[in-house]
Amino acid sequence: MNKKKAVGWIVSIALTLLCWLLPTSAFGVEGLTVIEQRVIALFVFAACMWIFEAIPIWATSVVIMALMLFTTSDSMLSFLRGTENLGEPISYKAIMAAFADPTVMLFMGGFVLAIGASKYKLDVNLARLGIRLFGSKPRMVMLGFILITALLSMFMSNTATAAMMIAILVPVLAALPESDIKGKVGLALAIPVAANVGGIGSPIGTPPNVVAVRYLSESLGIEIGFLQWMMVMVPLALVILLISWLFLSSVFKSNQEAIEIKIEGSWERGPKAVTVYVTFAATILLWLLGKDLLGLNANVVALFPFAVFCISGVFEKKDLAKIDWDVLWLVAGGFALGVGIDKTGLAGHLVQAIPFHTWPALLVIIGSGVLCLVMSTFMSNSATAALLIPILVAVATGMGPQLAPFGGAATLIVGLALSASFAMALPISTPPNAIAYSKGFIRQKEMALVGIFVGAVSLVIGYVVLIFVGKLGILS
DSSP states (O other), rough: OOHHHHHHHHHHHHHHHHHHSSSSGGGGOOOHHHHHHHHHHHHHHHHHHHTTTSSOHHHHHHHHHHHHHHBTTTTTGGTTOTTTTTTOBBBBHHHHTTTTOOOHHHHHHHHHHHHHHTTTHHHHHHHHHHHHHOOSOHHHHHHHOOOOOOOOHTOOOHHHHHHHHHHHHHHHHHHHHHTOHHHHHHHHHHHHHHHHHGGGGSSTSSSHHHHHHHHHHHHHHOOOOOHHHHHHHHHHHHHHHHHHHHHHHHHHHOOOSOOOOOOOOOOOOSHHHHHHHHHHHEEEEHHHHHHHHHHHOHHTTTTTHHHHHHHTSSSOOGGGGEEEEEEEHHHHHHHHHHHHHTSSHHHHHHHSSGGGGGHHHHHHHHHHHHHHHHHHHHHHHHHHHHHHHHHHHHHHHHGGGGGGGTTTTTHHHHHHHHHHOOOOTTTTEEEHHHHHHTTSSSSHHHEEEHHHHHHHHHHHHHHHHHHHHHTTTTTT
């Protein structure tokens, strides 16, 4: 075990035990029960472990769910039950159900769709056709890579999209002359920027989106449909991407007159390939229009490609291993913590104990976004969202009318999800950043320059748009 992980373990255990063993009165929350205190302790443990990454972040989620079952559920260890002021235990079924939450199924459906598309080269062929439309001028080639990467990231894992697009780009970068250093850097940075920003375009584009949509629906009664989300977020993403393109193509201007792009590939024509093409298109259409036309919830639609791919033989037993189970467990662990905060009554006690109504609403909205951006720069954006969104739900409940002039709870919660995706200043900030940096074409200071600029601009534009559409009631 290295020094950082050892420190992580020590700090995590020490702070958790401190929160666990203190008298309930020490928290200053009237009516706090022992089970609520245990949830606070487990929340602190999760936060520390996710920050220090003493174990993989998905493993922390599994541990948290297990600890909650043994210490806070109605099936907890018997010697933990006889405590005075114990409080209301959480149903063990509710904790276990976090992994089968409909929102987790929505995300899994996206993964299955992406696996099918990759297996039959739909993603590569879409990229090949799309990039060809932008010609050979360096600025336009960069724009092509940005827009195609962003489009794919809306419906596929941004990590997988970035890996594929970088693989396509590497031979191009290698063929450029050594003198065109800036051109190489600009193209290489375009991929992670596009993958990160493109993910905001759909509810399944990135885990923070999924977490935000779920809490808005389950905890605050605000339903945001697939099409409703995209009507706001796709234009927002396009604006940010165009600004990013102008910045990248100006600061990292290529000295070449033309760049030749060769992407090998052809459309497969077998029955299974056609099944993938049709299912991919049908699923997206059902996500966009199914609720209005057929009354289908987006979570239900997510199982459609899974069922079709299984019955047609597109999806085989070995393909199950390709699903990003680590991401699903991470999201589920965050949901389990949310269940603990809600079902024990802790959220209600926090709302009563903290005078949220006296806080400046705009400061809370912007401040939470900046905090999320900073945290996501140094740790997983999914873990950051899983930690902060349940807290912000309690804040939204406590502030109530104060948020209304700025778009209500949706602005607060969705803003947090977007802020997590806008953190891209370091190689460790997001997997797309790490993939691009690992190829050796980018220096850390260049990534920091672009990441800080894009993150700051995105945060400002994002909140302006959210407050504007919030006043119109588009996301409520």
